[in-house]
Amino acid sequence: MNIPNILTLARIAFIPLLVVFFYLPFSWSMPVGAGLFALAAVTDWLDGYLARRWDQATPFGAFLDPVADKLMVAVALALLIERFDSMWLTLPALVIIGREIVISALREWMAEMGKRGSVAVSWLGKVKTTLQMVALLLLLAFPPGTQLALLGIATLYVAAILTLWSMVLYLRSAWPHLSRSM
Template structure:
């Protein structure tokens, strides 16, 4: 098995570990859970880097890498929605998860048309992902409604805004194909 694929599998294995650790009845549990999420976020960047650097790209990795990312982010956002129990977190979480569903379906459909490159990951998507990971990292570790958690909330809203923006860019790129038979 290729190293990038092992890192992607590690990210998936870390999801239940991350959740279990977060719910441990210890003061340090959220910090450790945040560290586990941070490790997963780093493996997300690192597996892509290694796949390119070592020429170890594979169809398995191309499929599983975005799945692992979405699973980890969705699990963390659901955890945050529960922890905060507030529309303050629920609204951007729904925007982010909803966008991932829409864009995943759009990419699959565009691939069927042979137009997958029209909806390839953009630089805005990469910035969105970095901001999203940072916000989740902060919100998992910081005590609810502390000064640090407010910084995480601001970053989460920034990620949600970039999420909507990137979704609009993807939909605009796909619109000629989507609107053919309207």
């Protein structure tokens, strides 16, 4: 157990806190929930940075980090689908969640074939993740109908488009290996 892994575990621990603050009936609950999400998003960057900088990357961390990211994003999106109760938020949310499932399955399959490097995280995935985090932060912090919530939805659409684009790139790079195993 090292500091990067502890930060990843803390990110997972923030998830139930986010849910609790999301449902509290106080005016301060939205900004506190958004703050927790922001803190979790910072730990996503920080744990990877520290693991590389301090040479503390572990197989446990390599497994747990993407799981923590996907849990955090999926839970936030599920909460926001309820809050916004709108096709305009539900559509990009489902695209993002669906892509995460497809790419996770693809990575697992490629790892079983010894080709996990074919679906490594790309720069596009990092941009997509950053836009997702910004969009989710805005949507958690501001009520539906506000200008900043609308900006959050617009940013979520850009993230969803990048999500689909990166999925196509991942599938294209994995296709030679996948087509041989059919």
